[in-house]
Amino acid sequence: MRRFILAMSFFAALVVVWEILVRKGVWNPVFVPSPLDVGRYFLNFRENSLLEGCWVTVKRLLLGYAVGLALGLPLGLINARFKFSEDTVGVLALGLQTLPSVCWAPLALLWFGQTETAMFFIVIMGSVWSILLATDAGVRSVPPIYVRAARTMGSKGLHTWFKVIVPASLPFVVSGMKQGWAFAWRSLMAAEIYVTILTGFGLGHLLHYGRELHAIDAVVGIMIIIVLIGLLTDKILFSPIENFMHRRWGTRKA
Amino acid sequence: MTTTYTYKEVQSLPPEKLVIEGVSKTFRTERADVVALDNVSLNIREGEFVCLVGPSGCGKSTLLNIIAGLELPDQGQVLADGKPVNGATGGRMMMFQEPALFPWLDVLGNVMFGLKLKPNLSRKDRREVAKFFLKLVGLENFRYANIHELSGGMRQRAALARALAPNPRVLLMDEPFAALDALTREQLYGDLQHIWQRHRKTIVFVTHNVREAVCLGDRVVLFSPRPGRIQEQFQIELPRPRDINSVELAKYSSEIMRALKRHMRAEGEVAE
Numbered sequence: 057m058r059r060f061i062l063a064m065s066f067f068a069a070l071v072v073v074w075e076i077l078v079r080k081g082v083w084n085p086v087f088v089p090s091p092l093d094v095g096r097y098f099l100n101f102r103e104n105s106l107l108e109g110c111w112v113t114v115k116r117l118l119l120g121y122a123v124g125l126a127l128g129l130p131l132g133l134i135n136a137r138f139k140f141s142e143d144t145v146g147v148l149a150l151g152l153q154t155l156p157s158v159c160w161a162p163l164a165l166l167w168f169g170q171t172e173t174a175m176f177f178i179v180i181m182g183s184v185w186s187i188l189l190a191t192d193a194g195v196r197s198v199p200p201i202y203v204r205a206a207r208t209m210g211s212k213g214l215h216t217w218f219k220v221i222v223p224a225s226l227p228f229v230v231s232g233m234k235q236g237w238a239f240a241w242r243s244l245m246a247a248e249i250y251v252t253i254l255t256g257f258g259l260g261h262l263l264h265y266g267r268e269l270h271a272i273d274a275v276v277g278i279m280i281i282i283v284l285i286g287l288l289t290d291k292i293l294f295s296p297i298e299n300f301m302h303r304r305w306g307t308r309k310a
Numbered sequence: 311m312t313t314t315y316t317y318k319e320v321q322s323l324p325p326e327k328l329v330i331e332g333v334s335k336t337f338r339t340e341r342a343d344v345v346a347l348d349n350v351s352l353n354i355r356e357g358e359f360v361c362l363v364g365p366s367g368c369g370k371s372t373l374l375n376i377i378a379g380l381e382l383p384d385q386g387q388v389l390a391d392g393k394p395v396n397g398a399t400g401g402r403m404m405m406f407q408e409p410a411l412f413p414w415l416d417v418l419g420n421v422m423f424g425l426k427l428k429p430n431l432s433r434k435d436r437r438e439v440a441k442f443f444l445k446l447v448g449l450e451n452f453r454y455a456n457i458h459e460l461s462g463g464m465r466q467r468a469a470l471a472r473a474l475a476p477n478p479r480v481l482l483m484d485e486p487f488a489a490l491d492a493l494t495r496e497q498l499y500g501d502l503q504h505i506w507q508r509h510r511k512t513i514v515f516v517t518h519n520v521r522e523a524v525c526l527g528d529r530v531v532l533f534s535p536r537p538g539r540i541q542e543q544f545q546i547e548l549p550r551p552r553d554i555n556s557v558e559l560a561k562y563s564s565e566i567m568r569a570l571k572r573h574m575r576a577e578g579e580v581a582e
Contacts, residue, residue: 205410208378209424209476210400219423223414305413306458 086272093273094280104274105257110281113248113258116172120179121240128184128236129229132191133217146192149185157182157243161250170253175244182243183236190232194225227305230297237293241286325512326401326479328354328377332386335372346372348537349386357510361527363520363566365574369538370516374482377514378404390480400427403478407485409465411457417444417468418453424476443471446505463494467501474505483515487522496554499525503551520570524562525554532566534573541573 071091077083078090085093101107135141135149160181161174168174198221206220222229248260259278266274302308330352337344346369354360362370375381377388379398388395390402403424411420421440425431431439444450447467452460460468466486473481487495503526506513517523523530530544544566548558 199410201406201408201410202412204380205404205406205412206423207380207398208400208402208404208482209472210398210427211423212398215427220412224412226414304416304456304458306456 089273097273097277112256124183128187132188135192136195153185158246183240187236194228198224325357327356329389333383334385345537361523364533368533368535402480403473404482405486409469
């Protein structure tokens with residue numbers, strides 16, 4: 057509780073300093089909006105389609121990321137198990153992972169046009185390779201003694217895979233999932249700023265139009281929203297798993 | 311909570327008899343072929359406690375792996391109650407020098423792991439059996455502890471409970487106490503003898519500690535390295551429970567130690 061209050065005071069102080077600097081004219085209000093302007097922008101959500109933008113973006117991100125997971129995790133397992141897959145899909149994944157995912161945007165537009173599918177495609181391509189590679193690396197890092205111990209207890213085949221190898225590789229897999237998430241988030245924002253999709257205006261579009269209309273309060277407000285969404289997903293999606301792992305593996309002192 | 315043993319069905323299984331017939335195993339590396347085992351034959355009675363002793367690299371761990379079914383011999387075979395071993399089944403449980411406990415499960419989860427692979431046990435039975443064995447190794451209050459919270463000795467106790475819980479007919483132990491401090495180890499010698507006397511099992515115990523072998527085994531089998539062969543066998547006729555510090559025990563171990571050095575000298579090895 058004490059920590060929470062301290063942290064809150066820090067952020068409150070930050071906002072106050074910001075407001076003062078703008079009011080005193082140290083920062084030009086044409087380039088830096090005052091926190092009150094940004095607050096007014098947030099409160100005006102009924103008219104400025106901020107909520108709708110959040111929903112469109114988060115939906116694209118979650119769906120794309122879910123598909124990325126659904127492809128990346130099993131492919132990573134297959135990759136760790138079969139030499140043929142390692143030599144083919146593995147090399148492909150390694151190569152494509154180095155490609156910044158916004159580079160998929162031109163291809164996605166040519167293939168799918170200005171549609172939701174193009175957005176999903178970019179998000180999936182952004183996340184799937186790092187998830188695949190982390191799962192692969194995680195499985196390979198499992199100490200063989202776990203598998204041997206399990207086998208003497210009568211575990212074999214798929215049971216060994218899902219009850220021993222997968223949980224043992226969890227720390228790697230989760231860090232790969234986080235990386236995949238970060239890549240997906242970045243690529244989606246880049247794509248939304250870059251491409252107009254008529255079926256829905258995401259946060260990236262709003263940011264883009266904020267610049268075109270020189271609505272500095274909107275630009276900064278949306279950036280804050282994007283940061284908050286990132287923080288929230290970290291807390292909701294990954295923190296519970298990470299806390300579990302730290303507790304079980306004893307990797308972080310409470 | 312009751313600790314009555316409700317595991318009658320499997321409990322009634324007698325310990326297994328092991329026959330090792332002419333087992334050879336060579337490991338091929340890039341530099342040279344290493345003959346880990348050369349035509350090793352050994353009979354182990356049901357319920358016998360046999361210790362395999364020898365210097366590092368004499369193939370005793372390899373033999374244990376072959377008995378467990380984790381590795382296949384190049385030649386020869388292992389018969390468990392007359393049936394050839396060709397894979398790990400869960401009937402011959404292995405304990406390693408490292409506890410090899412699963413860090414993603416708590417202590418109880420680890421002990422339940424092998425039990426969950428027994429289809430004819432109900433959930434309630436499994437918990438009951440797991441609790442029974444945790445009590446047996448003195449960890450009943452650490453049921454929900456995480457593995458990293460246990461000391462080295464407690465981890466090895468948990469590993470022992472995990473190995474005992476599915477009631478294997480054979481227990482294979484590969485230097486399970488080597489990494490522990492002397493005090494903990496002595497305590498575990500007592501525990502293991504006690505458990506073995508109460509729940510008759512065939513135990514094959516690998517160690518390079520001669521005193522440990524004499525303290526635990528009905529029989530001590532001496533191995534020599536490269537190629538791994540059985541050199542000599544010693545029956546240990548001492549009453550149980552044995553104390554590792556007793557004088558009678560020291561007589562046996564110094565005799566075996568002398569034999570070990572003699573064989574190593576004959577093989578052109580420098581004694582430790």
